[in-house]
Amino acid sequence: MARLTRRFFDRPALRVAPELLGCRLIHQRxxxxxxLEARIVEVEAYAGEGEDPASHAHRGPTPRCASMFGPPGRFYIYRCMGLHFCVNLVCGAKGQGGAVLLRAACAVRGLPTMARRRGGRSGRELANGPGKLAQAFGITARHDGCDAIAGALRVEAARERPARILVSGRVGIRHATERPWRFFVADDPSVSRTSLNRLARQP
DNA sequence: CCATAGATCGGCT
DNA sequence: GCCGATCTATGGC
Known part of the structure; x- marks a missing residue:
């Protein structure tokens, strides 16, 4: 067991985000x-209330994003585009509203179950996008607000730090509110494919 | 390879 | 009403 600490998450999302690369998302049923286990290879940081126009927490708590304002180290799960679910980890002190979005992961254990949930896909296609990752793990709104440190669904510390990390703008965010807050593992096939990858730089 | 339509829910212009 | 932290299927080059 390589448990993360509450303190790990009790920091600004921008600091936590790159350190989540290489960590494991685990669902023990x-x-x-x-x-189910996957190595996290792509994340995005979202700041709290009043700091980041692209963040759901920007204008304060709403019913949907209430868990962003809860204690750090828990999940914030929301439905995206009416269809998919996106998985976030709450960061910073309780009441701030920061979070890190898990965007992609490389499946390492429980592949048959993930493949079935993903309609028979395999390899990098299991979790190379936010909605795909949630689908492979069977994550839905019922996980919103659940503990991400010691729960059945949780994140565990990295065994090895990724060799190279790159930064880019966040995917699908309007230019006016864009910030270089997307972090991913360089040259990893499980990173989502976007034109931003070519423009990415060293942190 | 690239572009686009459609599914469908919460929050705000 | 409209738009979005998305994905898939489909059709064109």
């Missing part, structure tokens, strides 16, 4: 159930 009962003593005899499946063990």
């Amino acid at each position: 009962g003593a005899r159930g499946d063990w």
Whole structure:
């Protein structure tokens, strides 16, 4: 077990985000159930209330983003475009509203279950996007607000730090509010494919 | 390879 | 009403 600490998440999302690369997203379903595990390869930071126009927390708490304002180290899960779910980790002190979006991961354990949930896809296609990652893990709104440190669904510390990390703008954010807050593992096939990848730089 | 339509929900212009 | 922290299927080059 390589548990993360509450303190790890009790920092600005921008600081936590790059350190989540290489960490493991794990979904342990009962003593005899499946063990799903994936190495996180792409994340985005979103700041709290009043700091970041692209963040759901920008204008303060709403019913949807209430868990962003809860204690750090828990999940903020929301439905995107009416269809998919996106998985975030709450960062910073309680009441601030910061979070890191998990955008992509490389599946390392429980591949058959993920493949079934992903309609028979395999390899990098299992979790190379925010909605795909949530689908592969079976994550829905019922995980919103759940503990991400010791729960059945959780994040564990990295065994090895990624060799090279790159930064780019966040995907799908309007130019006026754009910030270089997307972090991903260089040359990793499980990173989502976007034109921003070519423009990425060293942190 | 690239562009686009459609699914469908919460929050705000 | 409209737009968005998305993905897939489809059609064109």
